[in-house]
Amino acid sequence: MRPSSTLLRYAISFAVCFLTAVLALPLRGWLDTANVAMLFLLAVLLVARYLGSGPAVLSAFVCVGLFDYFFVLPYLSLTVEDAQYFVTFAVMLVTALTTGALTANLRREIDTACAREQRSRALYGMARDLAGAVAVEQVVEITRRFLGEAIAADATLLLPDASEKLHPFPADGSLRAETHLAYMAIKNEKPVECTQISGSGYALSYFPLRAPTRTRGVLAIAPFQGDLEVIREQRDLIETAASLVAIGLERLHYVEAAQRAELSASAERLRSSLLSALSHDLRTPLTALRGTAETLALTLGDSPHELAEALRDQAAHLSHMVGNLLDMARFQAGKVVLRKEWQALDEVIGSSLKLLESALSGRKIDISLPPTLTLIEFDAILIERVFCNLIENSTKYTPPETTIEISAVLIQGMVEIQVRDHGQGFAAGRENEVFTLFGRGATESSVPGFGLGLAICRAIVEAHDGWITAGNHPQGGAVITFALPMGTPPEVTEETDENMVAAT
Known part of the structure; x- marks a missing residue:
């Protein structure tokens, strides 16, 4: 008194x-x-x-x-x-x-x-008000009102952005804060006070807002009368209030994160539904168009025949892109069931090259497989699709006279397969973006495509419990590497003449 x-x-x-x-x-x-x-x-x-x-x-x-x-x-x-x-x-x-x-x-x-x-x-009233806050501005207002009534002090909150830089809230408040004292409070994880700036409009005490997971910012306080003893006498009360504010801010953070996740999931579901609907609606007329073009190519003369072949090729290309859209929609919806069987990798590579015979048009393909490679359990149709997409990408982005190399090595129960070309490679820093939906190797590209091929490859490989990466070879060119688990292949017993006679 x-x-x-x-x-x-x-x-x-x-x-x-x-x-x-x-x-x-x-x-x-x-x-x-x-x-x-x-x-x-x-x-x-x-x-x-x-x-x-x-x-x-x-x-x-x-x-x-x-x-x-x-x-x-x-x-x-x-x-x-x-x-x-x-x-x-x-x-x-x-x-x-x-x-x-x-x-x-x-x-x-x-x-x-x-x-x-x-x-x-x-404190109970403050905790109740903070529990109902839906924005940072409301948390700031509740904090200032509580400290003004409880200890006759003004306050401001210093909250970090994505780069951990502190910003005052409210930004236009009358109370200013020394950011270096706030950083010191966060670093030392204890309150910091400074009496040398008393009466200059700056906060005198800085309390870290320690939440259960991390420090959410700093509470800066200055008594209305400029008497620091008021803060020292009520330190326990202020620290308790700071804890409530930190928990309130952390709750808002997780609410925002949950809302962003829900919004992203809703957008992804909408995009998948759109892809599925679009693919189904386009596939039927495209199939009819392609069949008509093939019929015309077989029945017309030379000049109309060339036009019919061009029409057929474009219809086939568009049908292939729509097929990619439909496949991607199926993978995202989780409706693809793997039909795994023990297969020889070289046979799947050979069938993929056969399907791309017209696109390769005499291009040299170098295949190098280890002689000890055994059978591998996978879905042959889907892995064939992976090889087709990778090889087709290489033909799009490399000159016709360059070689496409396909190799495989055995490492720790996995077979790692590489498809390398001798083109310009991927843009630096964008290697991972090529596997995203509609991702392209370059921002603007003259090569036609939707950016679905590598996204489908990743979905197929990961469905087989494998992994896939993209990079550039030290000697130039792009390299796509994917790995599949080897598993334990079944034992194959050769039939002898005696067994054949016994069977007859």
Whole structure:
């Protein structure tokens, strides 16, 4: 309290003692001195209850003096005729001091309990408001209102962006913050205070907002009166409030993350549905168009025949792209069932080259497979599709006279297969983007395509519990590497002449 209020309490205690003496004087002839002493003890008790321990001590001494002066013979004198009264004075003083101290302590405990209850009620209200906040601005407003009412202080929040740079909230607030002190609070994970900038419009104390997973920012505080002792006295309350704010901010973070994930999933489902519907709607007329073009190519003369062949080729190309759209939609919907069988890898590569015979048009293909390569369990049609997409990509982006190399190695129960060309390779830093839906090796490309081929390859390989990567060869050209698990192939027993005879 301020000195003026302290002096007032002592003055009131002094007045209570004299008032007790004035009220007891008319009863001096009727009451025994022991009863009069009880009246003074009651006065000390009341002073201790309402004014505190300091005024109670003063009133104890004053009451003993007034009791001696007005109620012990000789009256109006501090001298004592009977020495036994010294014992009375001592007992009265000790009793007054003891009861006064006990009452004052009880009052302090009551005041402390009341203050604790008020603080708990205020923190509960703050936690309830933070639980209903749906934006950072609301968290800031709730925090400032609570600290303004609880400790008469202004506050601002320093929150990090994606690059961990701190920004004040509210941005246009009157309270400014020293960011280097805020970074220090985050680094040391404890409050930081600075008295040198008091009264300059800057925050004096910085409390880290420690949430369960990470530090969510800094709470900067400055008392309205510029007295740092107010913050020091209420440090526990401020730290508790900072914890509530950190939990509120973390809740908002996870709510936003969940909303982004839900939005992304909804967009992905919508895109898959669109691809599936588009593919189904286009496949039927394209099939009819392609069949008509093939019929015309077989029945017309030379000049119309060339036009019919061009029409057939374009219809086949468009049908292939629509097929890719449909396949991608099926993979994303999880509707593809693998039909795994033990297959020879060289046979699948050979069938893929046969399908691309017209696209390869005499291009040299170099195949290198280890002699110890055994049968591998996979879906032959889908892996054939992987080889077709990879080889077709190589023919699109490389000159016709260059070689396409296909090789395989056995590493730790996996067969790693590489398809390499001798073109320009992938753009630096964009190797992983080619496997995304509609991803292309270059931002703008004159090569036709939707960017679905490699995305389909990744979906097929990962469905086989394998992996696929893209990169550039040190000597130039693009390299696509994918791996499939070897597994344990079944034992193949050769039929002998005796077994054949027995079978017959």
